[in-house]
Amino acid sequence: MCLYERIHFPLCRHTETRLVQYCHFARNDPGHQCFGAWRYLKDYEQTESACDECTKRAPGFTPAHRMYGIPRGR
Numbered sequence: 001m002c003l004y005e006r007i008h009f010p011l012c013r014h015t016e017t018r019l020v021q022y023c024h025f026a027r028n029d030p031g032h033q034c035f036g037a038w039r040y041l042k043d044y045e046q047t048e049s050a051c052d053e054c055t056k057r058a059p060g061f062t063p064a065h066r067m068y069g070i071p072r073g074r
């Protein structure tokens with residue numbers, strides 16, 4: 001099963017879905033399509049920054065060092 005995380009950004013009111021890990025079906029598929037079950041690993045709020053899109057559109061809106069402040073195991 002593929003794992004995703006969902007991040008809410010109250011600053012810009014966007015929601016971002018990020019892939020955390022493909023299951024082996026998706027990993028073996030050329031288009032990384034998943035035909036199995038998938039779920040959200042976690043669902044949390046990022047209150048200190050805007051989403052990636054808004055940060056790209058308006059650099060400086062979010063201090064860059066904040067963007068990578070979430071410890072992630074990969």
Ligand SMILES: [Zn+2]
Nearest residue numbers: 001002023034
């Ligand atoms: Zn999958």
Ligand SMILES: [Zn+2]
Nearest residue numbers: 012014051054
């Ligand atoms: Zn945004």
